Amino acid sequence: GSDPTNTSAGSGSKASASSSASGSTTQPIVVGSASFGESEILAEIYAQALTAKGFDASTHLDIGQREAYIGALKDGSISLFPEYTGNLLTYFDPKATATAPADVDAALKAALPDTLTTLTPSAAEDKDSYNVTADFAKKNNLHTIADLKGVSGLSLAGNPELKTRSYGVPGLDKVYGISGISFTPISDSGGPATVKALTSGKVDVADIYSTTPSISQNHLVTLSDPKNLVAAQNVVPLIRKDHDSADVDAVLNAVSAKLTTASLLELNTKFNGPDKPKAADVAADWLKANGLA
Amino acid sequence: MIEYRSVAKTFPDGTEAVHDFSLVLPSRSTTVLVGSSGCGKTTLLRMVNRMVDPSSGQVLIDDADVASRNPVELRRSIGYVMQHSGLLPHRKVVDNVATPLRLGGVGRRDARSRALAALETVGLDPTLADRYPGQLSGGQQQRVGVARGLVADPNVLLMDEPFGAVDPIVRAELQQELLHLQRDLGKTIVFVTHDIEEAFLLGDQVVILRKGGEIAQVGTPAQILADPADEFVRSFVGLDRGRRTLRIQEVDGKRVVVDADGRAAGVLA
Amino acid sequence: MIEYRSVAKTFPDGTEAVHDFSLVLPSRSTTVLVGSSGCGKTTLLRMVNRMVDPSSGQVLIDDADVASRNPVELRRSIGYVMQHSGLLPHRKVVDNVATPLRLGGVGRRDARSRALAALETVGLDPTLADRYPGQLSGGQQQRVGVARGLVADPNVLLMDEPFGAVDPIVRAELQQELLHLQRDLGKTIVFVTHDIEEAFLLGDQVVILRKGGEIAQVGTPAQILADPADEFVRSFVGLDRGRRTLRIQEVDGKRVVVDADGRAAGVLA
Amino acid sequence: MSGISEGISWLTDSAHWHGDDGFPHRIAQHLGYTSLTVVIASAIAIPLGLWIGHTGRLRGLAIALTGALRALPTLGLLTLVVIWRGIGLTPPIVALVVLAIPPLLAGAYAGLESVDRATIDAARAIGMNEWQVLGKVEVPLALPLIIGGLRAAVLQVVATATVAAYIGLGGLGRYLIDGLAVRDYPQMVAGSIVIVVLALVLDGIFAVVQRALSIQR
Amino acid sequence: MTWFFDNLSYIRELAWRHLWLSVIPVVLGFVIALPIGYAARRWRLGGKTLLSLASVLYTIPSLALLIIIPGLLGTSFLDPTNVLIVLTVYAVALMVGTAAGAFGSVSESVVDAARASGYSTWQRIVQVELPLAGPVLLAGVRVVSVSTVSLATIAPLIGVSNLGSLFTDGFQRYFATEIIIGILCVVVLALLLDVLWVLIGRLTMPWLRVRGSR
Numbered sequence A: 001g002s003d004p005t006n007t008s009a010g011s012g013s014k015a016s017a018s019s020s021a022s023g024s025t026t027q028p029i030v031v032g033s034a035s036f037g038e039s040e041i042l043a044e045i046y047a048q049a050l051t052a053k054g055f056d057a058s059t060h061l062d063i064g065q066r067e068a069y070i071g072a073l074k075d076g077s078i079s080l081f082p083e084y085t086g087n088l089l090t091y092f093d094p095k096a097t098a099t100a101p102a103d104v105d106a107a108l109k110a111a112l113p114d115t116l117t118t119l120t121p122s123a124a125e126d127k128d129s130y131n132v133t134a135d136f137a138k139k140n141n142l143h144t145i146a147d148l149k150g151v152s153g154l155s156l157a158g159n160p161e162l163k164t165r166s167y168g169v170p171g172l173d174k175v176y177g178i179s180g181i182s183f184t185p186i187s188d189s190g191g192p193a194t195v196k197a198l199t200s201g202k203v204d205v206a207d208i209y210s211t212t213p214s215i216s217q218n219h220l221v222t223l224s225d226p227k228n229l230v231a232a233q234n235v236v237p238l239i240r241k242d243h244d245s246a247d248v249d250a251v252l253n254a255v256s257a258k259l260t261t262a263s264l265l266e267l268n269t270k271f272n273g274p275d276k277p278k279a280a281d282v283a284a285d286w287l288k289a290n291g292l293a
Numbered sequence B, C: 001m002i003e004y005r006s007v008a009k010t011f012p013d014g015t016e017a018v019h020d021f022s023l024v025l026p027s028r029s030t031t032v033l034v035g036s037s038g039c040g041k042t043t044l045l046r047m048v049n050r051m052v053d054p055s056s057g058q059v060l061i062d063d064a065d066v067a068s069r070n071p072v073e074l075r076r077s078i079g080y081v082m083q084h085s086g087l088l089p090h091r092k093v094v095d096n097v098a099t100p101l102r103l104g105g106v107g108r109r110d111a112r113s114r115a116l117a118a119l120e121t122v123g124l125d126p127t128l129a130d131r132y133p134g135q136l137s138g139g140q141q142q143r144v145g146v147a148r149g150l151v152a153d154p155n156v157l158l159m160d161e162p163f164g165a166v167d168p169i170v171r172a173e174l175q176q177e178l179l180h181l182q183r184d185l186g187k188t189i190v191f192v193t194h195d196i197e198e199a200f201l202l203g204d205q206v207v208i209l210r211k212g213g214e215i216a217q218v219g220t221p222a223q224i225l226a227d228p229a230d231e232f233v234r235s236f237v238g239l240d241r242g243r244r245t246l247r248i249q250e251v252d253g254k255r256v257v258v259d260a261d262g263r264a265a266g267v268l269a
Numbered sequence D: 001m002s003g004i005s006e007g008i009s010w011l012t013d014s015a016h017w018h019g020d021d022g023f024p025h026r027i028a029q030h031l032g033y034t035s036l037t038v039v040i041a042s043a044i045a046i047p048l049g050l051w052i053g054h055t056g057r058l059r060g061l062a063i064a065l066t067g068a069l070r071a072l073p074t075l076g077l078l079t080l081v082v083i084w085r086g087i088g089l090t091p092p093i094v095a096l097v098v099l100a101i102p103p104l105l106a107g108a109y110a111g112l113e114s115v116d117r118a119t120i121d122a123a124r125a126i127g128m129n130e131w132q133v134l135g136k137v138e139v140p141l142a143l144p145l146i147i148g149g150l151r152a153a154v155l156q157v158v159a160t161a162t163v164a165a166y167i168g169l170g171g172l173g174r175y176l177i178d179g180l181a182v183r184d185y186p187q188m189v190a191g192s193i194v195i196v197v198l199a200l201v202l203d204g205i206f207a208v209v210q211r212a213l214s215i216q217r
Numbered sequence E: 001m002t003w004f005f006d007n008l009s010y011i012r013e014l015a016w017r018h019l020w021l022s023v024i025p026v027v028l029g030f031v032i033a034l035p036i037g038y039a040a041r042r043w044r045l046g047g048k049t050l051l052s053l054a055s056v057l058y059t060i061p062s063l064a065l066l067i068i069i070p071g072l073l074g075t076s077f078l079d080p081t082n083v084l085i086v087l088t089v090y091a092v093a094l095m096v097g098t099a100a101g102a103f104g105s106v107s108e109s110v111v112d113a114a115r116a117s118g119y120s121t122w123q124r125i126v127q128v129e130l131p132l133a134g135p136v137l138l139a140g141v142r143v144v145s146v147s148t149v150s151l152a153t154i155a156p157l158i159g160v161s162n163l164g165s166l167f168t169d170g171f172q173r174y175f176a177t178e179i180i181i182g183i184l185c186v187v188v189l190a191l192l193l194d195v196l197w198v199l200i201g202r203l204t205m206p207w208l209r210v211r212g213s214r
């Protein structure tokens, strides 16, 4: 309560209310999240799972910029963060080339700074995916990214970094031989503005995270990626080494084991649903359903 | 001739500036309204060019009710000179003077030459014509104001404390000049002041006002001094304080006229 | 006694406000500096309390050079009354008057009671004490200014056109009151005005100044009127325009004194 | 501080001075958004401000309105309009117009209010009609303050037009958003420097104009 | 609407935090801008330049400033101090000009009268010039306050949540209601704060209330 930076007062007070043998001896864990729903829900899941096992865990949600939350992890303002293997790797090593899940994980472990580590990645994946509208897919007979090669004057929307990253514009050219793309950078991580740009016909293709409910809601077609252009993006707990312990690992690994890509989509759909529930409640329901809390 | 017929003015905020005022102001002469601050002088003056419309009663110019005239047209036909010159600070002196002409539809060149002539009439150096008002002294600005009031050759000239803001020496000069001008031009002048000396100097007819535009006395200066209507007038013109009660004293062989307080007023001719 | 010894003042921008001025101002009497705008009156006045330091020469109060005194201390020991009252708009009337006492270290309660007494001295209703200056009329504000100048009972009182901004009727009242006060208090007053009538009324000694603080004539009012030093003085005091050249006229059976222009000046006793 | 020197070398790298991503093009876009915004905002705010100043009516409303508009967060408006209208020029222009209106409105009505009542009275008294009073007296005399409002509006818009880059448009905001996306700090610093310099230059131009306008009084 | 009531305590907390994230910079900005504005006013030559520089501070993009500040000052990343500093910088930028104008608005003749009554320099600045600059300063504080409340919505970008979080969250969820509620809360907060400044002005400047009541 007295820490003004803690938004999630509910889970914070819950954490301090309960106590058990293992929890009372470790230092408090602050779980951070980025400012999009999935990240917030995952952070809540970690925090509540830890709390349920007696750890003193709280959340600091809604940190808009990766700069800020990586910095916060490094300086100890937060100690745990739900991350994605591929993106995290590119962040620490912009020239990384690994794409397969195991390769990415290995490269990531090597690239991480000394103070941080990642636990076992879950099977759940949420990665950049190239999407087109159903009409556009039908008209151009599109199924895979490779099919885009035949479309002339292609336009693409996505986060600004797509312009320079290996899985973005340069990769489409190098891996699939698609060149001459006009790129519109939209800084909402495949959020509503990007979707709107696609559905309103402003662009032909949009990079949207694969577990975004709007893909199915707008009947978008996700183009498959036979050549593994896009690196694996498995959900993985990123934690400060000084907060890491076998007890913590046990809790988080149990969570990771239950998480699937389908469950991410389900969580996101619920979070974006008509009730607009709180991330904490969505997380609590999932933990209960999976017997983790 | 200007005639007030039972005019009254109550402002929207409830202030009754003029209660019930009737007066005839003869043509080609100067009538001075004098009274202390807030007694309604300005309000009365501005009824003539419809800057203020009376709540009741009429103001007539040459027997025509001003209420029947378009105010903008009316104002263009009447000269108006005010205390703080009211010059437009962003226009050159000559353009300020030419404004009433230009508004009346006179061509640019013609207006300019008439404006220059008007500046000469009020004794201003033509080299000042292309300055901005801010570059003139207070006295010069007042002269420009008078020139602007005269330039369209109006029959009626309204002057609202035109010399109130300049220092006494310049003021005396301006008063003298107005007297000379009026001798030549013979306008119908309504002049407002709160300085009784100025009123006595300039007025053919002097109107001493009480609060609410009530007339305390009307007459020539000498009539008023010789025969003040009541205590208020006596006090207003200074007869009570002894400064109008003069006697003669010998100083350095000259006959100096001093007032009851011993203040020197002048030397006997 | 205040003495100017060959003082001169050139402002940083090069304006030579005072060229070379020497004068003795006797104690317990009123000396009036009179002259037209910009002739250096204010500059001379402010040398006394070191609001202006002379470029050369000295100002002495009771034979001590003011330059040797701390300016803040000096100012606290001298009363100063200015044209626009100079009251602090954010302090109540009584606090304004008490300011010089408070600055001099007098306790709050004591200062307040002396301030109330000073307000009474200048004829102000004590109910006004807890108003702000903005709630008073111009004349009342000037009275407060005088009260503030007097409150610390200074020997020297500097007054810079203190009645210049009020209307003539109130002005005449204030002048009378100052005369009465001075009769009782006997301060050394330096009074600045550009109104020669005021100078003649208030001054024991009148100093007529030309540009640059040059003395045109020093003397009592009667001396100056009877024996003007030169054309400048004649013109300044109005002897040239005939308004000091009086004659007697019969109106309605009274002997009215009129000037050369025929303007009525008063009635012979 | 090394960030700033790296930013300067990014800035002086000739590779960043041509093409669609080059500074000239981005500056042109940025100025384009700025002028479009200021033109629209002026068209709304200045007539309204002149009317309020001239008539003295609705002054309280104008003050409340400028206060409320100032309180409207640019980011919130931007996202809201994006949700309604999708991406494009509309959302940033709407958000920026809202930002630009308060200083323009305040400049216009405060400008007119600053004109000496006696001067306006004199203008009426010598026979000007209301339009002449407004056009020949009030507006010319209020011009320094009106321009002052314009100056403030332009500065704020130049500083805030970076938001256009959030949703796919160009302008100098691109350097900030793109730089941030790929952790290219020198690019961000360079972009910021250009924005600040642009603002300084515009501010200087306005200062000169204002000085020229008030010189004769 | 139901969302608003369901999340009332959350919104209240965000608003509370928004409040102090805004008030502190406004107060600090005021305190810092006062001497700078006074100096700019007195110091004829450099004054104009100082004012220009201050107003240009305002044009440094907030995003850049937010990212740079922790590196520059060694503050921790999620520290609300970063936001406070950035908002204070903008508040100073906006306030310096007003402060200079405010001191300029004090009548020369009153200052002169104060000197003549024997005020020392410090007494004069504190007891005369400062209070008399009050009305213009208050107007300035009101503008700065409203702008700061609005500007503070950028804080969530660096992990300091406040009412601005409702925008990012609403945007992610394609949820206009949340954004609109966010905007309304910001406006209401700004207006409430404005009322506070006006009240403080009334209390500290009683002489203004009676002006014109003559």
Ligand SMILES: Nc1ncnc2c1ncn2[C@@H]1O[C@H](COP(=O)(O)OP(=O)(O)OP(=O)(O)O)[C@@H](O)[C@H]1O
Pocket: B011, B012, B013, B015, B016, B017, B035, B036, B037, B038, B039, B040, B041, B042, B043, B044, B194
């Ligand atoms: N527009 C107005 N609205 C309300 N009251 C007004 C207005 N104009 C003048 N008054 C009031 O009407 C009364 C008479 O005002 P007016 O200006 O005619 O006086 P005045 O004799 O010219 O005074 P002064 O010598 O101070 O110019 C005053 O009480 C004044 O306050």
Ligand SMILES: Nc1ncnc2c1ncn2[C@@H]1O[C@H](COP(=O)(O)OP(=O)(O)OP(=O)(O)O)[C@@H](O)[C@H]1O
Pocket: C011, C012, C013, C015, C016, C017, C035, C036, C037, C038, C039, C040, C041, C042, C043, C044, C194
């Ligand atoms: N601080 C100053 N800097 C430069 N010039 C000044 C300053 N103060 C006064 N002057 C100039 O010095 C001359 C004398 O000024 P001063 O104020 O003493 O005149 P004054 O006789 O009091 O005039 P007024 O009757 O208008 O008050 C004027 O030309 C004036 O412009």
Ligand SMILES: [Mg+2]
Pocket: B041, B042, B043, B160
């Ligand atoms: Mg009047």
Ligand SMILES: [Mg+2]
Pocket: C041, C042, C043, C160
């Ligand atoms: Mg003077």
